[in-house]
Amino acid sequence: MAFINDHYLKLKAGYLFPEIGRRVNKFCEENPNAAVIKLGIGDVTEPLPTAIREAMHAAIDEMGEAGSFRGYGPEQGYGFLREAIAKNDFQSRGVDISADEIFVSDGSKCDTGNILDIFGANNKVAVTDPVYPVYVDTNVMTGRTGAADENGRYAGLTYLPVTAENNFVAPLPESPVDLIYLCYPNNPTGTVATKETLKQWVDYARANGSIILFDAAYEAFITDPEIPHSIYEIEGAKDVAIEFRSFSKNAGFTGTRCAFTVVPKQLKGTTASGEPAEIHPLWNRRHCTKFNGVSYIIQKGAEAVYSEQGQEQIQSLIAFYLENARLLREGLESVGISVYGGVNAPYVWLKTPGESTSWEFFDELLQKAHLVGTPGSGFGASGEGYFRLSAFNTRNNINEAVTRFQNVVS
Amino acid sequence: MAFINDHYLKLKAGYLFPEIGRRVNKFCEENPNAAVIKLGIGDVTEPLPTAIREAMHAAIDEMGEAGSFRGYGPEQGYGFLREAIAKNDFQSRGVDISADEIFVSDGSKCDTGNILDIFGANNKVAVTDPVYPVYVDTNVMTGRTGAADENGRYAGLTYLPVTAENNFVAPLPESPVDLIYLCYPNNPTGTVATKETLKQWVDYARANGSIILFDAAYEAFITDPEIPHSIYEIEGAKDVAIEFRSFSKNAGFTGTRCAFTVVPKQLKGTTASGEPAEIHPLWNRRHCTKFNGVSYIIQKGAEAVYSEQGQEQIQSLIAFYLENARLLREGLESVGISVYGGVNAPYVWLKTPGESTSWEFFDELLQKAHLVGTPGSGFGASGEGYFRLSAFNTRNNINEAVTRFQNVVS
CATH class of the missing domain: 3.40.640.10 (Type I PLP-dependent aspartate aminotransferase-like (Major domain))
Known part of the structure; x- marks a missing residue:
């Protein structure tokens, strides 16, 4: 009998990001015309630099x-x-x-x-x-x-x-x-x-x-x-x-x-x-x-x-994403959200408004603003009541995301 | 205390190929002018096809x-x-x-x-x-x-x-x-x-x-x-x-x-x-x-x-290496070596001549013919007395290797 590694059976149902993907796909099927902006997975969006x-x-x-x-x-x-x-x-x-x-x-x-x-x-x-x-x-x-x-x-x-x-x-x-x-x-x-x-x-x-x-x-x-x-x-x-x-x-x-x-x-x-x-x-x-x-x-x-060329080009990539992070951070702070990170990092971590749990806020943001972020509780029990936004996106999407976010919470 | 995985301590001193590399390097240092031909590791030598x-x-x-x-x-x-x-x-x-x-x-x-x-x-x-x-x-x-x-x-x-x-x-x-x-x-x-x-x-x-x-x-x-x-x-x-x-x-x-x-x-x-x-x-x-x-x-x-283009090009690569295998196989058989494989595979497996162990034959072939193969015993105890030659090489090297091999054993 070939025995499996039973420790795998202890794993919770899914890795966080597939669960997000499932909810987003369901939303998109039900709302085919919604222009969803994804600030969930920390995935880069800008072209690979020329030198590389x-x-x-x-x-x-x-x-x-x-x-x-x-x-x-x-x-x-x-x-x-x-x-x-x-x-x-x-x-x-x-x-x-x-x-x-x-x-x-x-x-x-x-x-x-x-x-x-x-x-x-x-x-x-x-x-x-x-x-x-x-x-x-x-x-x-x-x-x-x-x-x-x-x-x-x-x-x-x-x-x-x-x-x-x-x-x-x-x-x-x-x-x-x-x-x-x-x-x-x-x-x-x-x-x-x-x-x-x-x-x-x-x-x-x-x-x-x-x-x-x-x-x-x-x-x-x-x-x-x-x-x-x-x-x-x-x-x-x-x-x-x-x-x-x-x-x-x-x-x-x-x-x-x-x-x-x-x-x-x-x-x-x-x-x-x-x-x-x-x-x-x-x-x-x-x-x-x-x-x-x-x-x-x-x-x-x-x-x-x-x-030399490579260093210049990647510095410009990093500066671009950090500016995105600044726009997110300041845009959220301006409507009274408590925001952490986003200064020396491409992630903005925020306290969910009111008494919302992380997943409740995820669903609200998706439904009302067509925005995808990552529920803090997906990263651990102490992440409950927090939410992550990634600064990896185009400038237009970041600006649009800030506006939509502000409309939801203010 | 950070404990290591003690099972690693059971591993024999080295993976087979690093030990071959060590002996070959030593030989090359002592014989800097020797034109060593390597038929050891099964590593391809021909350029990557155009389609790819x-x-x-x-x-x-x-x-x-x-x-x-x-x-x-x-x-x-x-x-x-x-x-x-x-x-x-x-x-x-x-x-x-x-x-x-x-x-x-x-x-x-x-x-x-x-x-x-x-x-x-x-x-x-x-x-x-x-x-x-x-x-x-x-x-x-x-x-x-x-x-x-x-x-x-x-x-x-x-x-x-x-x-x-x-x-x-x-x-x-x-x-x-x-x-x-x-x-x-x-x-x-x-x-x-x-x-x-x-x-x-x-x-x-x-x-x-x-x-x-x-x-x-x-x-x-x-x-x-x-x-x-x-x-x-x-x-x-x-x-x-x-x-x-x-x-x-x-x-x-x-x-x-x-x-x-x-x-x-x-x-x-x-x-x-x-x-x-x-x-x-x-x-x-x-x-x-x-x-x-x-x-x-x-x-x-x-x-x-x-x-279509890719398939044609890789078929020509495979045919090239199989022809190498044929040359090795027939060249060795012609001097009385017992040879296995090399028909539907890029490896030729041979019985070492006389009473030589696999590593003895490895050393002999390296010293006398400047040829590198892989000792059969490196693949397991039942490989003792066998030796592997790889058909992955240029045609010139294969032809030269056959001649040198024949000179050593005949």
Whole structure:
């Protein structure tokens, strides 16, 4: 008898975004003429920059000549891309990360899920609440939790609430945890962590032998020079943290697919018998055994992100989305909505008006304004009463969305 | 304390190919003028066909216009590719597989590793011996085995020897198994399975409630019209088999990355409590939670494989590599080597001359002929005394390799 992994049966009915899709599709079928504006999924809308496209065109031409054709590349990524990342994203900020600590992949969603492969099933795991659902679901799938309660919280996970009451700063856990997911700039709240906040976490991890899984997919949106872009800007972090980065949101790669994960060579975990064990060779082994590298064509595109022309073009993309975020934020504030995030991040997190639950507000906004956002409760129990809007859209749609939103709530 | 997954510590020192790379690098450093010919890793060498490159160029241009830009695509793959696969690879052979049973991915190595996520840790697993090492290593990583013995065989796995003695036909297991890996045309032996052999396995799986993990990455090389290309050509297989396919070897995608996995909707496993459970929704959930789809650009390239022009071009690639295989096979046979495979597959599997072990012959061939192959024992204990040569190379290199090989053994 082929047995399934029964842990999958604990998963709640659907990933958040398919449920949103279902409701939106139903609405659109019933209202075929409604011009629905989607600010739900954080998906980029602007064309891929010229420098990136030119590099990919050239790579395709190379693939057409026997002398420059590329077959299997290094599973960890080509040296040209790993070097460019190390130099531009880390060394240029005074962070000593080397090319061979960088593992190129096809997405941060994959990496944040797959990283659990190299950790024992007995680790105590902490997540913020609200949180990116993939962290939770992949822990459920790998048997690190019990069943979900009526609020959707899984037994065995440690939830760290982040709400307006604590200014969206996650409290340290009351009892020790082994793996800690942190995401800054934060998805979904759009808030950031100061150096002091991150230092507190690094110190906690060092004191407890924990490992921080730091998701920095949105670092390019940081505008405040005091806010760290990498957890490795904090002293001692290389002993306790893995960092996830992506080209999805800074360079418009959601449909092109390239990301990377940083595993410092000095990072150690613990074997069941209590011996220290290096994490880098474990992830390297996992990457080489279960992955075959990212397309050469796509890696050449990612490399072009770091060219002078590429940097100019992606800065203009980022500025464009940040201006969208500002328009959303100020447009909502002007009608009395409490708004968080949207300054160093492409997400605006708002308190639902009146006593509306997140899903009630979702339905109201869809029905009355033909606007799609994401219910805060979809990200966790402490997200109830909040709502996320994404700044990834055209300027016209953002302006129109603000007007429609204002008409609904004022 | 962050605990590692201790099962990784059971893995033998290195994946086979890195060890080959180490020995080759050492030889090249000591013999900088040696013109080494590599017939080791099964990596394609011929340029990517025009039809595929043109489709990818056009897709990049689409990504440069706001109206045709693509962000996140469906995790399972775009409809245009899933439809093309279902129609051309299955329906055209009278096999009733539908587009929504196909999951597009970035590689069969990933898929054959990741598929274990959805199965329980308590399944009894069977592999042929020799076998593609990824099947074994990913089972070790997920804790489905004990430690390795001195021959590299892991406790708890069921090994089914395939050697010249049984004509490379895997015997049915003596005690029941739950998951069975089969790969045809076979890597590493280059042998194929007849309809009768596959029917025996399908009948076994149906009788025992087992699931067959069928790796058909090399199906395009089948020349004999009597040999099935898909396990679903066998009646009843949709109830008991998952099939893995790839564009790596037929269309030269080893560095471009696209593959797919077929999970029939009627396929069922068993929950711990003995209830039947559909596999399709589990894999769909895994795919949506831990994967974000293949690059739009690459999927457009894969779609072009099925165009009239694309089909002509890949047929010419396949014919080229098969002619290489023929040259290798006949060249070796002419000096008295026993050769298997290489007719319906791009691999030639040979008996090492005299009493040489696989690694002894590897070293001899490298030192005397500057030729790199793959030691049979690297694929499993029953591969000892065998050796694999890959037909993926230029014609000049193949001819030169045959001459050098003949000089060494005659």
